Amino acid sequence: MSDLTIVLRSLRTRMFSTTVVVLLVAISAGLLLAILSLRTAGERAFERGTGNAHLLVSRDGSPLVSVLNGLFYANPPKAPLDQAKVAELRAAFPWAMFVPTAVGDSYRSFPVVATVPEFFSVFQPVLGEPWRFTEGRAFERNFEIVIGDGVARETGLRLGAELVLTHGSGKSREGAGGNDGDDGHAHVHEEYKYTVVGILAPTGSPHDRALFSDLESTWILHAFDRFERAGTHRDVTVADLTDEDRVVTGVLLRLPSRDPSSAPPALVSQYDRLRRDGSVTVAIPSNEVQRLFSIVKSVDVLFLAMAAATLVSSAVAILLSMVNSMSERRRQVAILRVLGASQARIFWLVLTESTVVGLVGAATGVVICAAVLFVATRWLLGAHGIVIAPELDARSAVLVAMGTTLLAAIAGIVPSVLAYRTTVARGLRPIG
Amino acid sequence: MAASTTSPAPGTGAPALEIAGLHFRYGDRGFELKVPSFTLARGEEMLLVGQSGCGKSTLLQLIAGLIDPTSGTVRVAGQDMHALRGAARDRFRGRSVGMVFQTFNLLHGFSARENVLVALLMSDTPRSEWSARADALLASLGIERVDALAEELSVGQQQRVAVARALACRPALVLADEPTASLDPENAANAVRVLRDACRAQGAALLVVSHDPSLEPHFARRERLAGAAPRQHAGLAGDGGPIHGAHAP
Numbered sequence: 001m002s003d004l005t006i007v008l009r010s011l012r013t014r015m016f017s018t019t020v021v022v023l024l025v026a027i028s029a030g031l032l033l034a035i036l037s038l039r040t041a042g043e044r045a046f047e048r049g050t051g052n053a054h055l056l057v058s059r060d061g062s063p064l065v066s067v068l069n070g071l072f073y074a075n076p077p078k079a080p081l082d083q084a085k086v087a088e089l090r091a092a093f094p095w096a097m098f099v100p101t102a103v104g105d106s107y108r109s110f111p112v113v114a115t116v117p118e119f120f121s122v123f124q125p126v127l128g129e130p131w132r133f134t135e136g137r138a139f140e141r142n143f144e145i146v147i148g149d150g151v152a153r154e155t156g157l158r159l160g161a162e163l164v165l166t167h168g169s170g171k172s173r174e175g176a177g178g179n180d181g182d183d184g185h186a187h188v189h190e191e192y193k194y195t196v197v198g199i200l201a202p203t204g205s206p207h208d209r210a211l212f213s214d215l216e217s218t219w220i221l222h223a224f225d226r227f228e229r230a231g232t233h234r235d236v237t238v239a240d241l242t243d244e245d246r247v248v249t250g251v252l253l254r255l256p257s258r259d260p261s262s263a264p265p266a267l268v269s270q271y272d273r274l275r276r277d278g279s280v281t282v283a284i285p286s287n288e289v290q291r292l293f294s295i296v297k298s299v300d301v302l303f304l305a306m307a308a309a310t311l312v313s314s315a316v317a318i319l320l321s322m323v324n325s326m327s328e329r330r331r332q333v334a335i336l337r338v339l340g341a342s343q344a345r346i347f348w349l350v351l352t353e354s355t356v357v358g359l360v361g362a363a364t365g366v367v368i369c370a371a372v373l374f375v376a377t378r379w380l381l382g383a384h385g386i387v388i389a390p391e392l393d394a395r396s397a398v399l400v401a402m403g404t405t406l407l408a409a410i411a412g413i414v415p416s417v418l419a420y421r422t423t424v425a426r427g428l429r430p431i432g
Numbered sequence: 433m434a435a436s437t438t439s440p441a442p443g444t445g446a447p448a449l450e451i452a453g454l455h456f457r458y459g460d461r462g463f464e465l466k467v468p469s470f471t472l473a474r475g476e477e478m479l480l481v482g483q484s485g486c487g488k489s490t491l492l493q494l495i496a497g498l499i500d501p502t503s504g505t506v507r508v509a510g511q512d513m514h515a516l517r518g519a520a521r522d523r524f525r526g527r528s529v530g531m532v533f534q535t536f537n538l539l540h541g542f543s544a545r546e547n548v549l550v551a552l553l554m555s556d557t558p559r560s561e562w563s564a565r566a567d568a569l570l571a572s573l574g575i576e577r578v579d580a581l582a583e584e585l586s587v588g589q590q591q592r593v594a595v596a597r598a599l600a601c602r603p604a605l606v607l608a609d610e611p612t613a614s615l616d617p618e619n620a621a622n623a624v625r626v627l628r629d630a631c632r633a634q635g636a637a638l639l640v641v642s643h644d645p646s647l648e649p650h651f652a653r654r655e656r657l658a659g660a661a662p663r664q665h666a667g668l669a670g671d672g673g674p675i676h677g678a679h680a681p
Binding site: 001002003004006010012013331332334335336337338339340341342343344345352398425428 | 496532540549553601
């Protein structure tokens with residue numbers, strides 16, 4: 001027998017209301033935790049997507065758009081970089097990584113990234129995590145294509161499968177059965193069939209939902225269009241390519257660095273030097289992701305505020321539940337006072353009761369949230385190959401649990417004061 | 433039940449209860465209670481009879497230190513109850529005064545055993561003694577279902593548990609407020625017997641207040657607190673003068 005026993009027995013006598021309030025607190029705490037976890041997962045997913053590139057050079061309108069288009073494949077970049085500019089960039093510094101990319105074609109709405117073979121050897125989709133192939137290999141010849149894990153899951157494409165691409169971001173005939181896509185200029189290049197030679201392991205980044213081929217194949221498609229516009233229908237080969245065809249939409253750069261995880265000292269100076277060239281847009285991908293988070297932070301805060309408001313309302317529910325039970329509690333308090341309990345002890349007993357409700361509710365909320373996230377993580381991995389699913393952050397869980405318990409304790413102050421002030425004689429009146 | 437002996441059972445040391453010049457005025461109802469002098473020796477039993485509203489329960493609350501008198505002193509086992517403040521008074525009450533109520537006022541949701549243990553928890557009784565003392569008391573009162581919830585027990589068993597709880601801390605004084613009001617005459621006699629036997633076994637003085645005159649034969653010492661009607665004085669012949677409970681004009 002202890003004071004806690006009295007508290008637990010008191011809660012047990014009001015089992016239904018106790019259970020309802022505990023569940024309410026649990027749902028509120030779980031909701032808040034889920035939002036925090038989703039936010040963390042979102043940040044991590046974006047941070048993963050920037051990979052190991054220190055810089056991204058393009059001709060997009062702004063550095064943020066450049067990163068969204070060049071690394072997250074939000075939209076096909078409009079303005080390309082020509083070979084002269086690419087050569088100039090290559091010669092500007094002894095880069096540790098120089099990977100040009102051309103984004104613009106698509107397959108069933110999945111973006112196709114035309115790039116160089118080094119994309120798979122020196123570029124890392126996630127910092128410290130190189131590419132891994134589930135099956136096959138990187139492309140070695142023209143019209144060989146590698147597909148991301150998400151593409152493989154959603155399209156069912158396997159090694160050796162053949163596909164045709166859409167110039168633009170529309171859907172190909174093969175994929176959706178449609179002729180043109182959502183891009184007014186999109187058209188399918190059935191003349192050139194690509195063969196799947198590799199399937200990438202999931203990375204938990206936007207690269208999972210992309211296809212990767214060599215630059216020359218993409219340039220051949222562009223050259224074919226050039227000939228078509230000129231009224232000439234012919235098979236195009238590498239020999240037909242001109243500088244007009246050999247364009248890219250971005251260049252991923254990495255400076256030499258002893259510590260792969262930290263930015264090298266030369267990054268700032270190179271960034272400034274490149275920015276002086278007004279014909280290109282230079283972005284530090286990790287900085288742009290942070291900038292993006294700061295932009296969406298207000299929405300983020302709104303969600304958190306809503307969850308916090310739900311938590312406060314659950315604290316109010318605790319208060320109401322306890323105040324509503326005062327007529328019954330008054331008798332219990334009077335008995336305890338007769339048995340020798342001081343007013344202060346009564347105050348703490350009632351306060352402990354509300355705190356226990358908060359603590360149990362918070363713990364239940366954490367367990368529910370963890371269970372839901374565990375199931376969601378497995379489901380996302382199994383069904384969609386998403387590696388970075390929301391995971392329960394221990395620090396957030398402890399903070400939410402502590403905050404919830406504190407709120408519950410605060411909610412218990414009013415009923416505690418009422419119990420403290422209970423008149424013993426009134427509480428001992430015969431019932432009925 | 434046989435009537436008790438007429439001789440008081442003197443205790444050792446200070447009397448279980450001493451009241452001197454007690455005056456309590458309850459403002460908004462114009463109620464007044466006066467006890468010039470009153471003593472209950474250790475181990476003594478007494479019945480205080482009076483009609484409803486005459487101030488019996490108020491007197492018990494004054495003795496237990498649950499309310500403060502307008503003037504006068506109440507000493508329990510030699511300690512001036514109202515000289516103690518706050519938690520000290522509560523602790524002293526828990527240790528020295530046991531109370532039994534008309535509706536028993538057992539804690540719902542607690543087992544019979546836990547109801548007794550709560551009394552020990554609120555006192556300064558060493559924890560090592562709790563279990564043995566609670567089990568012995570309940571056994572002596574014939575409670576076998578010690579782990580049954582209080583509300584699951586019969587009325588008679590609940591009354592016994594209430595007695596066990598009142599005696600758990602070995603108090604000098606047990607106050608019983610209408611302990612037989614909800615019982616038929618046969619069960620009322622049994623209840624009084626249980627209460628008296630238990631108090632005797634523990635050496636506790638017993639003060640029973642009741643509106644039921646049929647209890648008078650069971651007590652050698654008995655007093656009447658009369659005059660409950662408004663604007664009438666009531667009197668009870670204490671050992672130093674009348675006890676008055678009345679609505680003041």
